[in-house]
Amino acid sequence: MIEFALSLLTLSAFLCLFRIGSGPTPADRMVGIDILGILVVGFCALFAVITDRAFYLNIALAWGLLSFIGTTALAKHLEGKKFDE
Amino acid sequence: MEEAASKPKISKIVFVFTVTLAVWLLFTWPFAPVNWAMIIAGSLVSLVSGIVLGGLATLHPVKGLNPVRYFWGGCYVFALAWWVMVANLDVAFRVLHPDVPINPGIVKVKTELKSESAKTALANSITLTPGTMTVDISDEGYLYVHWINVSSTEVEEATREVVGRFEWLLRRIFE
Amino acid sequence: MSEIAGYAIIIIGALFNLFGCIGLIRLPDVYNRLQGSTKCVTLGTCSILLGVLIGSGVGPTGMKALAAIVFIAITAPTAAHALSRGAHKSGIPLWEGSVVDKYEEEK
Numbered sequence: 314m315i316e317f318a319l320s321l322l323t324l325s326a327f328l329c330l331f332r333i334g335s336g337p338t339p340a341d342r343m344v345g346i347d348i349l350g351i352l353v354v355g356f357c358a359l360f361a362v363i364t365d366r367a368f369y370l371n372i373a374l375a376w377g378l379l380s381f382i383g384t385t386a387l388a389k390h391l392e393g394k395k396f397d398e
Numbered sequence: 399m400e401e402a403a404s405k406p407k408i409s410k411i412v413f414v415f416t417v418t419l420a421v422w423l424l425f426t427w428p429f430a431p432v433n434w435a436m437i438i439a440g441s442l443v444s445l446v447s448g449i450v451l452g453g454l455a456t457l458h459p460v461k462g463l464n465p466v467r468y469f470w471g472g473c474y475v476f477a478l479a480w481w482v483m484v485a486n487l488d489v490a491f492r493v494l495h496p497d498v499p500i501n502p503g504i505v506k507v508k509t510e511l512k513s514e515s516a517k518t519a520l521a522n523s524i525t526l527t528p529g530t531m532t533v534d535i536s537d538e539g540y541l542y543v544h545w546i547n548v549s550s551t552e553v554e555e556a557t558r559e560v561v562g563r564f565e566w567l568l569r570r571i572f573e
Numbered sequence: 574m575s576e577i578a579g580y581a582i583i584i585i586g587a588l589f590n591l592f593g594c595i596g597l598i599r600l601p602d603v604y605n606r607l608q609g610s611t612k613c614v615t616l617g618t619c620s621i622l623l624g625v626l627i628g629s630g631v632g633p634t635g636m637k638a639l640a641a642i643v644f645i646a647i648t649a650p651t652a653a654h655a656l657s658r659g660a661h662k663s664g665i666p667l668w669e670g671s672v673v674d675k676y677e678e679e680k
Contacts, residue, residue, distance in 0.1 A: 500599075502672070531653060
């Protein structure tokens with residue numbers, strides 16, 4: 314059951330990687346990176362169920378935070394601004 | 399804004415302190431053997447972040463004491479959940495359809511909401527509801543919305559269809 | 574019983590994640606891709622975490638999953654908003670089948 318969900322998520326991650334590799338514009342690649350960051354949170358939640366350990370959800374929270382900050386920084390870079398504007 | 403950031407009011411400090419401490423207690427959930435070291439460390443860190451970051455809080459702390467706002471907040475969560483489900487079925491239909499039936503464009507809508515937190519919540523709700531995504535907010539209260547299936551390019555028509563779902567709820571919550 | 578419900582919600586969430594990533598491949602330009610994939614992946618990941626919360630009950634795992642749900646639901650639309658604004662400012666055009674672009678007209 315859980316293995317089926319894991320395989321669906323793995324397939325989604327490969328589709329994201331395809332978009333990151335082939336995106337015609339830089340913004341397409343950034344969208345792929347953003348979506349892949351949210352998918353990793355789902356992976357961490359599934360690992361928490363499989364191994365029955367709570368600390369994977371700490372990893373999920375920290376990963377979500379860092380992915381959000383990274384996406385915002387990439388968007389600022391795309392807009393052509395410095396980081397402190 | 400600069401003055402507010404340098405000298406935060408005491409109510410904002412209390413507000414940020416309460417929220418930060420609540421999140422900290424949520425993370426250290428098992429209370430059964432009361433862990434005083436954790437609680438004291440969390441209180442100290444919450445106090446420091448309240449003093450440093452209190453000026454950045456845009457919510458009005460006094461408004462948070464009104465229980466009617468929490469009732470409308472609960473209604474808002476249910477309405478948001480319903481529209482998110484509709485939006486996902488809509489996207490799934492468009493994506494799995496062989497022709498990918500889309501008719502996209504960026505339209506301009508007007509909102510009556512004034513406070514910054516209400517506008518932010520409205521923009522995030524628009525992004526999660528069927529077929530729409532906020533691109534930018536102007537200072538005069540206009541939102542630029544990317545709409546995957548444009549049915550009207552007029553400002554009033556688009557406002558009624560896009561903003562009307564959530565504006566009345568958010569006005570009751572934040573203003 | 575609650576474990577079976579949790580597993581069902583996890584499978585539904587993983588399916589919506591897959592739909593979102595198919596949208597990332599099939600939709601034509603960056604705004605449509607951002608729109609479809611952000612919606613589907615937000616709901617998918619939130620319902621995976623909700624399944625963990627329902628399956629494990631109230632405890633350290635469930636509470637962290639609840640915090641992660643609130644966190645994802647706030648940050649994912651904000652990140653999409655920032656990316657779409659940045660893409661428009663950097664001059665990436667809309668798909669040629671687009672109807673209207675008020676943002677470009679009034680800049």
